Amino acid sequence: MVEVNEKLKMDDPSAGEIEELVVKLAKKGVPPSKIGIILRDKHAVPSVRQATGKKMIEILESNEVGSEIPEDLMRLIEKAVNLYDHLDSNPNDIRSQRSLDQLESRIHKLTKYYKREGRLPPDWRYSRDRAALLVRG
Template sequence: MARMHTRRRGSSSSDKPAADEPPEWSDVDEDAIEERVVELAEQGHSPSQIGLKLRDEGVNGTPVPDVSLATDKKITEILEENDADPELPEDLRNLFERAVRLHEHMDENPTDHQNKRALQNTESKIRRLVDYYRGDELDEEFAYSYDEVAELLE
């Protein structure tokens, strides 16, 4: 996939092997997986971190290579059913954190033009995502501003 703010094409990556059912060695009960997903979400982990923890640590010592194959639901769907979904979508939250970090850097280093451009690009991505999520995941009146986002992340 091409990059948004550069002229390069981007790097290709490997695809997961196509599978219709979970492997035989991972025979974890669906309810146990859902309980573990909710438990990890309550500890403050994001959906992608939950997937990594289930892949590496598993449930009761048995790894879960793919939650959606084992439960027929995505991690975010499990979280929504159990009212444990985060208040912000993960991609938007990561961009907010990056923008706050870059803004603080720019306050300390006002002549750093490369990071000034990176902040502009990040804020552009944020505005695009805010338009996408406005109404469903975010309030209709939500508008990006550094002060508001810094308070939101604290």
């Protein structure tokens, strides 16, 4: 886990200082959800959007720090890979197979949404082999 001890210089941070801190934390490898928590808890910034007028993802993309795959989709893919590993050693676990089927359905739905919104390339496809490479690579 990345240790973060960044402090803003002023009691009431400006939009520029908040954007700078968001970019600095992202470069250290902190995911956007954790950045929001850090800003809320340590710097008294309840909403990046209200403070800067931009969404956190917009800030990250404008500074070319954002990830290729959205964070929530990546977490679902990681869960699916863990279930693949479990099913390799426990092939008769029918409940886990059903959970994997449901999880893959959610991944496909979320993928369609992100393609429609432009956050994923139109030719991006989910596959089990590629998922394992994404998570482990």
